[in-house]
Amino acid sequence: MEVKIAGAVKKPGLYRLPENSSIGDLIRMAKGTLPWADLSSLDLTAPLSSDIIYIPEGKLNLNQASVEDLTFLPGIGPELARRIVRYREEKGGFDNLSQLKDVAGIGEIRFAKIKNKLTLK
Template sequence: MKIKNKEKYIGIAMISVIFMAFFIANKVFIQKPKVNNEDIFVSEKESVEETKSVANKEKPKGKKITVEIKGEVKEPEVYVMEDYSIVKDVIVEAGGITEKGDLNSVNQAKKLRDGDCIIIPSTDGNSRPVSGGTAMPGGKDEIININSATKEELMKLPGVGEVTAGKIIDYRESSGGFSTVEDMKNIGGIGDKTLAKFKDKIDVR
């Protein structure tokens, strides 16, 4: 009789152990953690905001410049561009070149400067590109804009070497640009005689 009772207790104990083991396993391995939908929404929103913030930071914020483009383009006009724009950008802004447009002699990668006038030549040679200024009528020498021309372009002027070209650029940057062609006489080495050599080849547009 005692043996039977002992076996009975052992059986009950084993059942209890099995039940508890099953309960614990269910609690640890089967039950899924609750997900807070609100937390997910907030996290996604923050991620989107961070992406927008990074995108905005990557966009350069420069000053505006005014550039004219004419010649063999579909919409010749004066355009307001970002100051980091290149010649190709204003060509695109003008609707691209015409059927007669010739880009072989145009440096499309050149950085634009305020006051530039870009002339797209035609394949028949009636137009010609510009060096920081505008072309003279009749296919004569180009007019150089002294407020935007590079050192190399300034050195094309009669009597202007590398040193004088550097002085022109230094004066332009320190004074905010030339108001008139006569302002060139404020630069050391350029007097009335020197200015007379290229006065008709420059402008301040």
């Protein structure tokens, strides 16, 4: 069977799987989910019953995200992700998302691209 996966996965695309494969099998083929994927409404053990699966996006918790998690955000590379984590550790966490603009390298444009993908809780 061929199934397309889109949304909050690392490698969206069309995959060929054996019959009776599960959503979890498909996600593994797509190299896993992005850190902000919302799997709460999915039964990962359920057999695939559609030729298109969409993994919904939730939000990434800025106060818990790892350097690796942050690098999946648009425009955030490893060095900037390290700066974000360092800032968070020095300040004891973020109280509001706009504090992210205090991190060197995060200006208004970059902040606008990522703010809707983040949460503090």
